[in-house]
Amino acid sequence: MDISTVAAEATPATSSPAAAGAKAEEAGQASLRQLGINPNHWYVLARSRELQTKPLGLTLWQQPILLYRDRNSQVHALEDRCPHRQVKLSEGQVSGSEIVCAYHGWHFNAAGACSHVPYLEANQKLPNCTLRTYPVREQDGFIWVFPGDPARLDAEKIEPLSLPEWDHLNYIATVSVINVQAHYSFLIENLMDMYHGHLHQDYQAWTEPVLQSLETTDERVDAHYQAQSYYRIDKIWSISQLFIPALRQLHPEPLDVSYAYPNWVATLGQDFKICCLFSPVNATHTRAYLIHFTSLQAFPNLHKQPQWFRRWLKTRLFGSAQKMLDGLVEQDVVMLEQEQQAYLAAPHRKGPELNRALVSVQKLIRQQATQRV
Ligand code: FES
Numbered sequence: 001m002d003i004s005t006v007a008a009e010a011t012p013a014t015s016s017p018a019a020a021g022a023k024a025e026e027a028g029q030a031s032l033r034q035l036g037i038n039p040n041h042w043y044v045l046a047r048s049r050e051l052q053t054k055p056l057g058l059t060l061w062q063q064p065i066l067l068y069r070d071r072n073s074q075v076h077a078l079e080d081r082c083p084h085r086q087v088k089l090s091e092g093q094v095s096g097s098e099i100v101c102a103y104h105g106w107h108f109n110a111a112g113a114c115s116h117v118p119y120l121e122a123n124q125k126l127p128n129c130t131l132r133t134y135p136v137r138e139q140d141g142f143i144w145v146f147p148g149d150p151a152r153l154d155a156e157k158i159e160p161l162s163l164p165e166w167d168h169l170n171y172i173a174t175v176s177v178i179n180v181q182a183h184y185s186f187l188i189e190n191l192m193d194m195y196h197g198h199l200h201q202d203y204q205a206w207t208e209p210v211l212q213s214l215e216t217t218d219e220r221v222d223a224h225y226q227a228q229s230y231y232r233i234d235k236i237w238s239i240s241q242l243f244i245p246a247l248r249q250l251h252p253e254p255l256d257v258s259y260a261y262p263n264w265v266a267t268l269g270q271d272f273k274i275c276c277l278f279s280p281v282n283a284t285h286t287r288a289y290l291i292h293f294t295s296l297q298a299f300p301n302l303h304k305q306p307q308w309f310r311r312w313l314k315t316r317l318f319g320s321a322q323k324m325l326d327g328l329v330e331q332d333v334v335m336l337e338q339e340q341q342a343y344l345a346a347p348h349r350k351g352p353e354l355n356r357a358l359v360s361v362q363k364l365i366r367q368q369a370t371q372r373v
Pocket residue numbers: 082083084085086087101102103104105106
């Protein structure tokens with residue numbers, strides 16, 4: 001694995017990966033904004049609670065995928081296409097452990113095989129039409145799908161991103177959905193670039209970030225910033241800092257942001273963690289879930305309370321940072337869609353890149369997207 005650690009001050013702003021990226025495009029390689037995804041990773045498709053008794057039809061990098069829960073609540077993922085007339089199977093219904101097409105009522109089992117046709121004549125056989133199935137996991141409140149090579153999944157023991165805070169009683173979660181008409185590279189660049197706090201003003205929990213160092217591998221980019229944070233959860237009223245800027249007190253905190261391909265994770269000091277789970281739809285549309293966790297580690301008395309109370313409190317406080325998170329997303333989406341439109345209007349026009357973290361991000365996207373499957 002190619003591991004390089006770059007001290008921020010050691011590398012000039014116009015570093016070689018940027019030049020390499022530009023050269024790659026000049027040499028006829030695909031533009032960054034048109035690159036695909038590396039399918040050999042787990043991708044989030046939905047929140048667990050979004051999938052109830054009705055099937056869900058979603059798209060992951062141009063592939064229509066159907067999610068459904070069988071009678072035992074087990075989740076299955078199939079190609080969302082009825083092989084009879086090519087309509088969406090997700091328009092149908094679940095029956096026991098099978099999915100029934102809305103049009104003529106053919107049944108398909110979880111292995112993707114046609115198992116019943118209501119009007120099959122005595123001398124007819126069931127049609128031999130098998131749908132693609134996808135490995136699927138329900139973990140930490142989300143449904144994950146693996147669109148790559150199942151042999152690699154087993155051989156390399158590839159796991160979804162772990163979110164231990166989701167069920168942990170010491171963390172309060174908030175989820176915001178990002179639905180942006182832009183290539184996923186614009187979104188990850190936005191998330192890795194702490195210098196765009198200018199856009200967010202009061203919504204941002206930190207200010208004055210300075211990139212300290214950068215680590216890159218074939219799998220991830222870790223950027224370490226130092227920032228001034230408004231965010232300290234050590235009093236019972238601390239959460240109100242999210243709504244009342246006057247209560248905020250600046251103090252220095254490390255701000256670590258990582259592109260753990262294909263997802264993003266950031267921490268600000270001890271109390272603040274935020275993740276973005278990517279679900280790219282196509283080259284101009286990206287869905288993602290932004291999840292914020294506030295830690296309650298600073299309240300040891302709370303930890304002595306009965307589990308039922310702590311669970312009740314966790315549930316009660318779910319979504320405490322909703323206004324902040326939705327506000328950030330709304331502002332970012334405007335910028336990202338303008339970037340996408342500007343790219344489509346003039347694909348060869350490029351602005352100068354002054355944040356070296358983004359140069360590494362672009363390099364990682366290209367490496368991952370062009371890996372031979
Ligand atoms: S189109 Fe699905 S059963 Fe006919």
